[in-house]
Amino acid sequence: MTTDPYPTDPATDPAARPAADETAGALLGAALGTLVRDEPPMRFTVEDVERRGRLLQRRRRRTRVGLGAGVLVAASGAAFLSAGAPGWQGAQRTPGVALGPTATPSQTTGTGDPNGTSLPVGFPLNEAFVAVQGALPDGVRLGDLPPDVAWEPGGPGYVAAVRVPLARGNAVPRHGGATLRLGPRCALDGADAVLDDVQARAVADAVCEVWTTWGRPDPLAVPPAPSTPPDPAA
Amino acid sequence: MTPSFREFATARRAALRRTAYLMCGDWHLADDVVQDALARLYADWPRLAGRGPVEAYARKVVVNGVLAHRRRPWRREVAAPALPDVPDPRSGDGAPAGADDGTRDVLLRALAGLGASQRAVVVLRYWDDLPVDEVARVLGCSTGNVKSQAARGLAHLRDALGARPDQEVTP
Incomplete structure (x- = not known):
């Protein structure tokens, strides 16, 4: 059968252009169907995709942990230098003024050592904040974290808690406005100003899910002190 | 109710693959792009599934994957005036059933002549x-841009199909 896809010349009859385009579009859609009619079998299965997806998840997690460790190391290094590292003339610290992170070792998520380096143990804060950020609805954002952000005791029924600055739009986030609690069921309290109950529940569940993938460690657990090697001369 | 990732991937991967193929003209590349897109979707599934339908997101990732591939200089497709080794439309050799009137080859050639975004x-x-x-949402451009690109693309394909000696379009 011979079909004229453009029975009316759009150039001579502009009013007929939409109808002509519609007809042509329908014919084109059908013609495109002939191109996929000889579709070869798919070279991958859903299981292959899931396997690749899991690898991707693992790679992303490793990257986040690496970035978190890097931030902690950099912060520790800055604190060390600002505290007056020996031989560094630039450090003129005023006594009694805290520069840099002020969290105590029991509050940090890292294991401190005398050299000022820090590696994540338990449940890194950055994992929690990445999960929070990913679960926030449009229009709500995570604000700048205060320098002393750290896991704190979670209160009755909870393992640990951390303050989460949230803001809607370009508003200045209210530090300490919301509190994220880890426990048998995670919770995000005090976020009424920017999130409704369902959204707060979704954020808490997202963090809980990541925490579960980490094996639900206690973020406040103090890592064991490094053992001192025996003195060979003794 | 939001389907599981497995349900979604099983139901939609073939359609996504056809879209990718029509955009790039290569089944192998379409397989790669769709597999990449679905793997990303799997990794983000807990976050996305709670926000409603994921079809649009999946389509956007596939489209971006094809366009990104076209932008890579070492893999850039070069539009040629004529396809090499084009089978004779009248012989039927190499042409699938129902497409032996040459429409398929003409259409392939015409699609290859479109720019990447216009083809998308x-x-x-x-x-x-x-x-x-x-x-417009999938491609991240204005609706006016989509309308003009669609009209130009349609005109190009009309010219290509209309230039056939027999002047026929048989889908």
Whole structure:
């Protein structure tokens, strides 16, 4: 059968252009169907995709942990230098003024050592904040974290808690406005100003899910002190 | 109710693959792009599934994957005036059933002559049958741009198909 896809010349009859385009579009859609009619079998299965997806998840997690460790190391290094590292003339610290992170070792998520380096143990804060950020609805954002952000005791029924600055739009986030609690069921309290109950529940569940993938460690657990090697001369 | 990732991937991967193929003209590349897109979707599934339908997101990742591939200089497709080793439409050799009138080859050639984004607009608009605003959302451009690209793409294909000696379009 011979079909004229453009029975009316759009150039001579502009009013007929939409109808002509519609007809042509329908014919084109059908013609495109002939191109996929000889579709070869798919070279991958859903299981292959899931396997690749899991690898991707693992790679992303490793990257986040690496970035978190890097931030902690950099912060520790800055604190060390600002505290007056020996031989560094630039450090003129005023006594009694805290520069840099002020969290105590029991509050940090890292294991401190005398050299000022820090590696994540338990449940890194950055994992929690990445999960929070990913679960926030449009229009709500995570604000700048205060320098002393750290896991704190979670209160009755909870393992640990951390303050989460949230803001809607370009508003200045209210530090300490919301509190994220880890426990048998995670919770995000005090976020009424920017999130409704369902959204707060979704954020808490997202963090809980990541925490579960980490094996639900206690973020406040103090890592064991490094053992001192025996003195060979003794 | 939001389907599981497995349900979604099983149901939609073939359609996504056809869209990718029509955009790039290569089944192997379409397989790679769709597999990449679905793997990313799997990794983000807990976050995305709670926000409603994921179809649009999946389509956007596939479209971006094809366009990103076309932008890579070492893999850039070069539009040629004539396809090499084009089978004779009248002989039927190498042509699938129902496409032995040459329309398929003409259409392939005409599609290859479109720019990457114009081709994406044509495929999304006329194959996936998406409304103009949805196409604009997927491609991250204005609805006016989609309309003009679709009209130009359609005109190009009309010219290509109309230039056939027998003047026929038999889908």
